[in-house]
Amino acid sequence: MMIRSCSTALIAIFVLVGCGGQEDEGRSAAQEMAGAHEGDTPTATAAAREPAIPVDAREVTYTQVDGADVTGYLAAPSTPDSVLSAHGMDPSADRLPGIVVIHEWWGLNDNIRTATRRLAGKGYRALAVDLYADSVAQTPQQAQSLMQTATSTPERMMANLRGAHDYLRTETGAPRVAVMGWCFGGGLTFRSVADRPTAYDAAVAYYGTPDAMTDEVLQKVTTPILAHFGRQDEVVSTKQVEAFQSRLKGLDKDIQIHQYDAGHAFANPSGESYNPEAASTAWSRTTEFLRSHLYPTE
Template sequence: MRMNLRTMLGCAAVVWLSLSGCAAKQGVEKGGAEGSSNAGSETRREELGGLTEKEFQALHELKAEAAPPRKGQMLEIAGARAYLSLPENARKPVPGVLVIHEWWGLNEHIMHWADRLAAQGYAALAVDLYGGKVATTPEEAMAIMKTVDPARSQAILKTAHQYLMTSSRVQATHTGVVGWCFGGAWSLRAGMAIPELNAVVMYYGRPVLNVDELRSIKAPVLAIFGTKDESIPNDVVEEFDEALSDAGVAHRILKYDAPHAFANPSAPGRYNAEAAEAAWEQVKGFLAENLKQ
């Protein structure tokens, strides 16, 4: 089965509009991606990595006066915004992880994920493939996603990866990538385009099914899906599993009894804390095994 790139990156096919996309509107309305206020209760960075799923969920209960505090800083990567979160008191080289946003864009939710990864000991660099735009409705997300230039996005990811390896603050010798939804598809694409990667994690992203294209992946892949995800049905997941095997790519496919976007606490009605916690434990182990060497 061969699909064009727009289809493969189509984390938000038309049916997805009826599914409310990858997160709830309220998850991106308050405290925009450039939110200037860090008011609110402070969470120590070293505690963030050990948060229970319930505590991580609470971070996404945005209040009217301010978004929860961030731990990192905004950068410019290849002319695009990026958010870098570093472990405290980490000794170089620091293992690096590229973080790729959902179809909403680089919002507070994704920055929380970068902070969560930093608390696990990784230099987490969240890229922006939307040119600074952050969607607040499924219709807006769909429109922005359709404007994404694959060549430009690939260039941003390659430059961001180089930053993790060469920055004096990171100097990563082992790197990985993680993404959700739209970002899950691009996480897989990053694995295809950046052979130096040591780990690829994709949460419910539209998979590539072409065996010849998948052969370019050198890193092991951890792919996470929900069995109730109507946009990526189980037969597609099984075909992806088979294609990865035929391509000789080391991989694990995890399936949870949950819908699309189940790992996003900003998605009421879709978020599944039990599945999210179980998947996060698997991701932590996978990244540690492949990046902390």
């Protein structure tokens, strides 16, 4: 078992309901998150970084849920053959690894699109899902309402995320697929791994509530996981992180936990809690973790 603790900064949130009959938990989580984001707005800033290499991005329909098309944002390197060659892979196959990108409680906004392009610039086909049916929040009140609506039908959310994974596997031919999310999406990252314990080749959760990782789930999980938490987070407490660490004891699992001296949403460059130092450290760890599992050298 790999458990690593460090201090700098990065964090955020989310308790995600996993089955029907738990709508009250979803409302409570949304209310806690609203308190953490009081007065916050998802305003774009210069801290949001574009990819290091040219990428192409477009809207795609990646699945259907209850008969309705679901559209997301797909980004990939403009010259995938050169990326594959650089990693010692067959460039003619055009089979880049994929990443399912799960948005924060604000929705699939410009910040998440920028992050998706940035991930693509590291050599992946990154697919940002949309769990809010084309809606994007501009205020904490709107975000709370959208999150409550989404969590009121957890099976629809999971069907959405399964569809994104399957799209990358089948439609783009991704040989390996990771899942990654922040805040609301961080909790759903854990939930996605719990839902399909062996399907993903890597998972990165930024300040997401790890309650889905029960003892029963952890026995089945083969997915390597990297988790970032903030010690001053108002939603995911240090006590919850310690409980998660305790459940890992004695298990031979590739699960890395990093804690930072930061508060909620420290990695979001469009928020009031952005911490550049913590965000940079977490990003470096994230990209190295993804590279090692999506572009293995063996």
